[in-house]
Amino acid sequence: MALIQLILQNFFSFIFIISIIVFIHEFGHFYVARLCGVQIDEFALGFGKELIGFNDKKGTRWKFCLIPLGGYVKMYGDKNGASMPDLETLKNMPEEEKKKSFIFKNVYQRIAIVSAGPIANFLLAITIFTFLFQVNGVSTVIPVISEVVENSAAAEAGLQKGDKVLSVDAKEIADFEEIREIVSQSADKKLQLKILRNEEVINVEVTPKFKVTKDLFGDEIKVGMLGVASSAVSYQELNFGQSFIHANKETYRVSIAIFKAIGELVTGRRSLEELGGPIKIATYTGKTVDMGIVAVLWFMAMISVNLGVMNLLPVPVLDGGHLFYYLCEVIFRKPLPQKAQQIGFQLGFSLVMALMLLTTFNDVRGLFN
Numbered sequence: 288m289a290l291i292q293l294i295l296q297n298f299f300s301f302i303f304i305i306s307i308i309v310f311i312h313e314f315g316h317f318y319v320a321r322l323c324g325v326q327i328d329e330f331a332l333g334f335g336k337e338l339i340g341f342n343d344k345k346g347t348r349w350k351f352c353l354i355p356l357g358g359y360v361k362m363y364g365d366k367n368g369a370s371m372p373d374l375e376t377l378k379n380m381p382e383e384e385k386k387k388s389f390i391f392k393n394v395y396q397r398i399a400i401v402s403a404g405p406i407a408n409f410l411l412a413i414t415i416f417t418f419l420f421q422v423n424g425v426s427t428v429i430p431v432i433s434e435v436v437e438n439s440a441a442a443e444a445g446l447q448k449g450d451k452v453l454s455v456d457a458k459e460i461a462d463f464e465e466i467r468e469i470v471s472q473s474a475d476k477k478l479q480l481k482i483l484r485n486e487e488v489i490n491v492e493v494t495p496k497f498k499v500t501k502d503l504f505g506d507e508i509k510v511g512m513l514g515v516a517s518s519a520v521s522y523q524e525l526n527f528g529q530s531f532i533h534a535n536k537e538t539y540r541v542s543i544a545i546f547k548a549i550g551e552l553v554t555g556r557r558s559l560e561e562l563g564g565p566i567k568i569a570t571y572t573g574k575t576v577d578m579g580i581v582a583v584l585w586f587m588a589m590i591s592v593n594l595g596v597m598n599l600l601p602v603p604v605l606d607g608g609h610l611f612y613y614l615c616e617v618i619f620r621k622p623l624p625q626k627a628q629q630i631g632f633q634l635g636f637s638l639v640m641a642l643m644l645l646t647t648f649n650d651v652r653g654l655f656n
Contacts, residue, residue: 302355304583306409308591309358312598316360318398321345326363326387333358345564348401364388394456394616401609408595409538416534419581425533429519439514444480444493446515451483462572463517470495472510472547540591545596559570597638603628603635 310332326346331337333352342351364380385391389400407460428587430452435441452460455469456479474497495511525533598606608631610641614624 420530436514467558603631
């Protein structure tokens with residue numbers, strides 16, 4: 288009984304949070320499209336059969352669908368929710384109707400409409416982070432070593448208690464967490480540290496060791512470990528302006544970290560087994576609900592940034608794929624041939640489906656490990 292309750296909690300928490308994030312993403316497309324004079328045929332949360340819906344005064348069908356794993360905005364002249372043009376309809380479309388069709392808007396309007404979705408996700412994350420920073424302030428762990436673990440990489444490199452880390456590989460360090468982020472991704476890789484010791488600046492070369500540890504949710508992860516700790520914490524309350532600045536920095540930091548992780552997956556530095564799908568996200572969602580509202584909001588912001596970043600990848604059927612086509616149109620001053628776009632959509636769809644199958648497979652396998 289307890290297991291069933293846990294599964295239901297994870298499921299409904301996942302649906303609730305994902306639906307909010309997807310709605311914000313799709314509303315970004317919807318809002319800018321209407322500003323540009325595009326008629327919206329459908330605004331859907333989920334895919335598949337419609338469960339419930341209604342029509343607004345402008346003829347848009349708002350609906351909830353059976354499979355709650357995404358959503359779409361279908362614009363006038365589109366064949367489907369992925370903004371694939373309906374070529375047959377477009378051939379015979381009267382001039383008056385072309386004015387309200389997405390495909391016949393100028394390239395800069397189309398760029399604005401397509402990019403509005405990911406931008407909406409980044410704005411949601413910034414809004415949440417701003418609220419959290421204003422309520423909770425910000426804690427900074429000063430990068431002064433308070434402990435060196437025996438037989439660790441740090442001990443072997445000669446790091447000592449009281450050393451202040453000024454930079455790692457020429458990157459200035461202001462927070463101990465910055466050291467942790469760099470080291471965790473640098474197992475068996477030499478790092479150059481600039482240390483302040485007894486008012487003298489010295490250079491230390493250290494190679495983090497490979498270690499299997501557990502993340503916030505109890506899952507095993509492989510990271511680089513230095514073997515140092517810091518207990519010097521500085522707390523600062525923030526006003527709205529400061530919170531907003533920190534929120535933008537945090538959104539940027541998370542975005543860059545995601546792009547780096549994607550790059551490592553492509554180059555083979557990270558295993559595809561690390562990818563998680565809806566089951567894993569649902570499990571994490573349930574765990575964050577148990578941690579309280581602050582954890583839920585932080586998780587929402589992180590997922591929103593992830594959705595924004597992933598949609599910017601230059602894969603046809605994703606927003607980034609459309610933007611790539613429109614960038615080519617700007618450069619060459621004419622659209623890419625429809626045949627090339629159609630092939631791109633088919634390849635992109637196949638890639639996305641393969642990725643969904645892989646992540647779901649990883650999720651299912653993780654349930655039995």
